[in-house]
Amino acid sequence: MLNAMFQTRNFRKLAPVAVIAAVLGGSSYAAFDHFAKPDTISTWVNATPVVKTRMGEKPGENTAMIPADFTYASQKATAAVVHIKSTLKPERTVSQMEVPDAFKDFFGDRNPFEQQAPQGRGEKPQATGSGVIINPDGYIVTNNHVIQGAESLEVTLSDKRTFKAKVIGSDPNTDIALIQIDAKNLPSLAFGNSEGVKVGQWVLAVGNPYNLTSTVTAGIVSAKGRNINILSENAKAPVESFIQTDAAVNPGNSGGALVNLNGELIGINTAIASQTGSFAGYSFAVPSSIAHKVVEDISKFGTVQRGYLGVGISEVDGAKVKSYDLKVSEGVRVESFADQSAAKEAGVKIGDVITKIDGQMIESVPQLQEAIAQHKPNDKVNLMVNRDGVEKAITVSLKGSAGNTSENAGKAATLDKLGIELQDLSNKAKKEIGVEQGVQVSQIFAGKIRQGTDMEEGFVITRIDNKPVTSVAEAIKILSDKKGGVMIEGVYPGKPETQYYAVGL
Template sequence: MGGTSYATYEHMSKPDTLSTWVENATPFVKARLDDKNTNPKVAMIPADFTFASKKATAAVVHITSTMKPERNVSQQIPDEFKDFFGGRDPFGQQGPQGRGQKSKASGSGVIINSDGFIVTNNHVIQGAESLEVTLANKRTYKAKVIGSDPNTDIALIKIDAKDLPALAFGNSENVEVGQWVLAVGNPYNLTSTVTAGIVSAKGRSINILGENAKAPIESFIQTDAAVNPGNSGGALVDLNGNLIGINTAIASQTGSFAGYSFAVPSSIAHKVVEDLSKFGSVQRGYLGVGISEVTAEKVTTFNLKVTDGVRVESFADQSAARDAGIKVGDVITKIDGHAILGVPQLQEAIAQHKPADKVLVTVNRDGIDKIVTVTLKSNAGNMVADVSDSAVLEQLGVELQDLTAQQKKAWSVPAGVQVGQISAGKIRQSTDMEDGFVITKVDKTPVSSVKQLSDILKGKKGGVMIEGIYPGNPETQYYAIGL
């Protein structure tokens, strides 16, 4: 990414990574010995939360987002989540606002790299004009957005600091229902708050990402650890202090904790932040299938021989699964040997891979299990890193529209594209560009369409100069960004 270098960290045979990955160790508990101090398995006293608490609170930060007027995000979400997600944050705090006034919202984040890289939720930073990060030691920093992924509600930001305490990602696939976990964040501006609970369920889909996500991936870890407004983007850790999830939402009729909270698992979050740090956007592999849950009705209707998994209903035009020999009616039961009980588990398993990765897909066809090797493709059907038009615009963090003939005449421009909503990305990170700006040239090359602008930017590295006008103001404006 333009002008920024990243350190390399040990990653369990995964070199050149931003963050650290560890396989979960035995939960941190203390054994009670028998009278002769010879048998540590006689009894176990309750797990000790202090080790994980101290480790996690040092690495969890408070994030304050300042939004420009009328740049708040609306989302279509179920009623039981509206009080929390309501316009932007399922458990963030938002200050009072009026028309034409700036508003503030607060959330949490987790330091994952000692050089100041922080993972949080996309909805914590989306639409923000500026971000302020407060560390556990009360020091404050301005933060810049490295990249974000609405499909998983994960974002990566950075502050200019060194030698910070950082959490390693633990393997959420090893997390078990009933396991103790801690939620760490800043609810109601009560900084460094720790709550304890157990994992209530895994692979939950709650349909909360809404219209901001074009291809939402939901396979949440559900816990009963208490979380409240301000916890968004905070840490869910095991008792070794390893980061196993990013707290994202709660189910509530009141807006306060009611017994259920949801976290993006580390298996997804880790992949997203690594891609954002390297490419500026997520390089996601796809099977290219339309799927549905295996239900009792489907078992009867289609005479299925298994009761768990997902049934293949259709294929995309450029389907990796179809090319590998998978057929409509097959039931996917495993990915790389891991059981697939439903759609969320399949999404989570595939979301960890990039185009050209090979995955072993176990399907049940007429009662017979078959293992098929599938080489994943990008959403555009390629077996290379996705440099599609949508990926370019996601990196910029803008929505663009071609100009109509009437607009060109009214604004006295021969050609151009107009900027719609600006979200997290290079434009917001590097400039003060406003919604409505008309881009007429990139690096002195005239721009006549969104497609042409994307083609110009594909493969560019380093500094790029964007020029154009604001409607009603003929004076040319210039904005420089780094790619």
């Protein structure tokens, strides 16, 4: 999915920057005074950072132009950037699947997977990418698409040591994952303040393109808040507010570091805009404000605790200003509300234009998504809305994805971890399918179901670990109490054979 190229309406192809093949062999920026000595003057010349060294008696006379030195940030970043090799799970036919030991009590000596598909043997393809050590105890942040579907992970440090890694958790909605290796006292990078990043400032991209270790490229931030629609296929509620740069990024850079000139981690390199799959001028990074929140939640809770306003929005432009007689030309307009919308309950109305969140100017949908993605259910955010020309401050207590507060968000997060949406069946639908009870899988996105099984949308779950499932609420309750292996039993409409899927929680 994410390993493929993506076509946009601007004829560009957008691709993640991991290599996939079958068995492939703070906020400070441009702080040049940090490098300058007392007898130098720091300045910008022709959009290139230079240091004017005094050669004459007066500043500015007979000066030599010396390019700014990127070595400090480069040395700091390369020590903390790792190479990741993922051995992917082979494409298994159903007949090759065995009942895990944890589930054999359900079937005795019978293997429910036998003789349901032709025999075959899958290859084990590999993927390569990058990661960033963010904690001396071996915690590494990378992209979800680098580790997705991995059977095993091998991490190579900058000093050439290799370790097996385990996945702590991942979030398809932001394409961020957290893994860990068994090592201590490692060099690490601190998260910087991506909100303070300015368009035009210099940044470095550090990673392992084409299996070339510790490669550093320089460029500038060319835009912020970019939505390139690269996550929508694999994510339930994608959050895209990328930092766009012209630092050269190529396949293998996925999960690598985007740092400022102080060596602070301001983004995780994720995708490139290209006709060929190689760098062609633009690259995109998940800002640290989002990545930091995701890995913090994963490390504390095992999954991302994301708060929602519960609104449908669109960007304000000239056409909307004229059509709706808006009194403000920047912001996002509230078009609709979700069920149990937190914003609606707080007093937001359709037609309101959200101009600020917690004092931060909001000029686009990605900006709003980035601001809200930093919060969890029950967090309070302060909105400034323009309603018919009058500014109004509204405090909103955020909810979970299904209108839940934090108490119930953990249960809903179980479905997010599995990567499925469920819906209840009417009595008529049960009769037509030929089941007495069950819930239907209405959507499958990135998660454990897609990663570890071949379940398809439309599947009707009738039992979980031999317990009858009569409603979505009951399915969530059963799954929320589970740890380890889970056996899911059910049928497909129009197919009488019972199907079984084993997943781990």
